[in-house]
Amino acid sequence: MxxxxxxxxxxxxxxxxxxxxxxxxxxxxxxxxxxxxxxxxxxxxxxxxxxxxxxxxxxxxxxxxxxxxxxxxxxxxxxxxxxxxxxxxxxxxxxxxxxxxxxxxxxxxxxxxxxxxxMGVTEERGLWTERCQGCGECILARTGGICPISRCAKRVLNGPCGGSTKGSCEIHKDVVCAWQLIVERLKALDRFDDYEKLSALKDWSTDRAGGPRKVVREDLQDESKDT
Amino acid sequence: MRLQYPSNIQIILVPCTGKVDVIHMLHAFEKGADGVYVVGCMEGDCHFNSGNLRARKRVEQVRKILDTINIGGERVQMYNLSSSEGLRFTQFAIEMNERILKLGPNPIKRAADKAA
Amino acid sequence: MKVKTPSKLEKILAAGHLAVTSECGPPRGSDMEKISEKAELIKDYVDAINITDNQTSVTRMCSLAACIRLKLMGLEPVLQMVTRDRNRIALQSDILGAAAFDIHNILCLSGDHQSFGDCAQGQNVHDLDSMQLAQTVRLMRDEAKFLGGGDISRPPQMFVGAAANPFADPFEIRVPRLAKKIAAGVEFIQTQCIYNMEKFELWLQIAGDRGLLDNVYILAGVTPFKSAGMAKYMKNRVPGIEVPDELVKRMSDTPKEKQAEEGVKICIEQIQHLKEIKGVHGFHVMAIEWEEMVPEIVKASGLYPRPSVE
CATH class of the missing domain: 3.40.50.2300 (Response regulator)
Known part of the structure; x- marks a missing residue:
């Protein structure tokens, strides 16, 4: 939500x-x-x-x-x-x-x-945390279902950065290092080898950088409006 | 025990102070109450675990709101006692009554009278 | 390894010498003399000098300008470049700017988060990460291409480096991470300050077992303690640095007026120890705001005089 x-x-x-x-x-x-x-x-x-x-x-x-x-x-x-x-x-x-x-x-x-x-989740009543920044090109399949764009303070695609300490982000010990989570998750999925796959440069044109975005679904649009 | 407490206090019974919401307290002030206090069970003894703790937090929220809009946060208060402490109930009533008398009427009431 | 660039640092490493690098932080102002002074102090004792890029996110003179200054002094700069403040247009543009002055070394970093610095309310960019920056430099150098596919006339000739922290968490990915950096095109590594020798050696051993050390030069990072307070600070406050208790104790047990001397002594012992370890190709001496100690450390460690290469 x-x-x-x-x-x-x-x-x-x-x-x-x-x-x-x-x-x-x-x-x-x-x-x-x-x-x-x-x-x-x-x-x-x-x-x-x-x-x-x-x-x-x-x-x-x-x-x-x-x-x-x-x-x-x-x-x-x-x-x-x-x-x-x-x-x-x-x-x-x-x-x-x-x-x-x-x-x-x-x-x-x-x-x-x-x-x-x-955009985030209710972790418990009175505590909501971020999960998605709507970058327009979901990479969760590659990162074990954990998003480094919304959950890493530097949105690094080949993380973690050098500031990850005991599972926490360098910006605050209460912030979980997204890449620590990704590594743990890949291991749980028996996909740890995937960690070594280099993540290519991201196309940010589908993100905020590309300007205001829209989703068009012609199959859903009302045809009577076209003519 | 037939203890006397100030007669200008209207008691509203609730099953648990956890039931008392911010909006209930605000509405009481909006309708002209000069003060509102919530008397809950002792902390740690809530039958529903944390009803009285929630009530305390809500009272604190209302206090902040009343301060912000210059009605006076001290007009709202949380008290705790156990069911056998009739004497303390009376003490709280007297204490709150004295505090409110000192503060004077809810300024909303005066403003509303003026507007009418 | 074959030499691919005109970098003096690369040549020294390729010739099998133990290289020595150090670093200077640009001033919080526009006085170039500050850079020259720091460089003069250490120039005869190191092969190349890193210039930091707005380190700890505190705004300073740009790394590129200070690197140009070193170049004009006839010295060998290592351009540090963080991905925090520039998008891919600016990164490529600055790389070309550096190449125009024949700056032949680059260190690709992500950079500390801006909340540590003087512009905590600023945006961060992170269009690329440090590995992707290394890939970008290699593309520009080896293929003479921009990221956008266009051709580069007179491409950059840069020896590509990155940082590595063998002590950050989780440890199990430290070697895979090194492998990733090498795959991204990184040719030399300057490590985080090493105090926990056992852990560093374990990291190197695992990397060696995987054959990674044949493809990258490792410069071991060392930083002398100026005081017991600094040792404690590094241990407790700096993310990703591990200081063993016995080192803190050794500093604390030293009388205050002798602590600086003891710190330098520890640093020299560390270098002596690391020199004997297979896979260590040199040293990155980070004497933080204490550049004047670099000559003594280098001399006492038997790393002076510095070799000369073509």
Whole structure:
């Protein structure tokens, strides 16, 4: 899932301080699972903002709504008939949702209520860690299912670097050395010999470096739209 | 034991303090409560293992939020006691009551009255 | 091994001499005299001088400029190049820049993480890793080709080196890793500072058993302790360095005013010991901010005078 973290309340207050009709818009997908932007977090932020403005002597309307997703047209359309009641939206979706909202409702300011951090897993409640950077050309088959691009601080394809110590990365002892994991995994798979295969230079054009990316599946596209 | 505790305290019973969420405490303040305190079992004695520890963390979160929006973090407090300690329950009530009286009413309430 | 470049370092190694290299860190400023001074101190005692590339991620004068300075002084620089700060365009471009000044040695490194330095908030590049950089230099040199396939006029003539750390974890991949570097085109290795002799010898032995030492020159890295404090720091704080307890104890048991002397003595003993080990082709003496000790260490280790080659 996409993992996000709550923005400090002070920052959100600063974003919306000049608006008096605000919709706090949550998302029922990833940000609900990582407890940053679901229905519950919407309720907390709305309550905090209501108290803040009241305490400031400002009359501000703060409403709450949580959509199934903010990265699909059909769900974002659900606020079409109420959007004009607001002069600002704080979206607690990931950066994707915030932007799609902004594209769809061109004249309504949309502010981010979370910091979108990475694609990762829930290791335990309250602990999420990164697993993928969407480089566009998956190499996990070669690295025993452990990604050196997202999990190595230097994304070395022929690791580990000289800073790997007792299984930890040089940047912090709490960061696991991805290449230590890869080596252990290759051994467990009885593929340790594969370690010596040199990894060729990576084509980063499918990564961020290649510019904004898109996936086109003509077989899935609606043909009636073409003509 | 018929111990007296301040009459302006409204007790809300919950099965475990672990059930008390941030939003419940915030709503209490939004609706005009001057202070909120949560009384849980002794740490380490939670029937559900860690309900009271979660409650403590949530109280701390609310305290930070109240400080941030200038309502006053000291208006919220976590206490722990065991079920036989009626006297301590009363002590906590008196302590919290005195603290809140000193702090005065929830500023939200005043602001709301003014706005109305 | 056959000599493939005009590198003096390569020629000395190929002639079977024990080579000696050392290193200088460029200044945090633009004063070239700092480089010249350091180089003057050691030039008669070493065959080549590494110039570090923003070591520990602290911004300094660029390695290439300092290498050019050494070259203009008639000395033999080893251009250290990290993959942290440059993409493949910049790496190839700098290699050509170095080649334009007939810099004949390069050491390919990934570089310390930027969080250790003065720009912890900066991006890191890592378009290539150190092995891929070595491959790139070999492609440019041997095939006269750019990574993009184009031809290079007057290709670089560089002797290609890399670092190796026999003490990093996990140990079992240390030799396979050396094999990988050799496969990537690395021709000489400068090792991390060696204090744990047993482990280093084990590493060399396994590498030798695999026949790897016929294809690469190993320069053993040594660093004298300046004080007992430094020994402890190296042991506890520097990732990938192993300092045996008895060495720390030996330094700690020495009175403070004699510790520097003892540190140099230990270093000389280490070189003497390593000289006798099969597979050691020379020494990389890293006297960190203590370049003035290099002559004494080299002389006392019986490595002076330095040989001359065509």
């Amino acid at each position: 996409i993992v996000a973290d709550r923005k400090p309340v002070e920052e959100i207050i600063e974003e919306v301080k000049d608006h008096d009709k605000i919709l706090i818009l949550g998302c029922n997908e990833c940000v609900t699972v990582c407890e940053a932007g679901g229905k519950k977090e919407v309720a907390v932020l709305a309550s905090v903002l209501r108290m803040h403005f009241l305490n400031q002597g400002q009359t501000v309307r703060i409403d709450e709504r949580t959509l199934q997703r903010q990265c699909d047209h059909e769900y974002l359309e659900e606020v079409r008939d109420i959007i004009d009641q607001y002069n600002a939206v704080v979206s607690l979706a990931c950066g994707v949702g915030v932007q799609f909202m902004a594209e769809k409702y061109h004249a309504t300011p949309v502010y981010p209520g979370v910091n979108t951090v990475f």
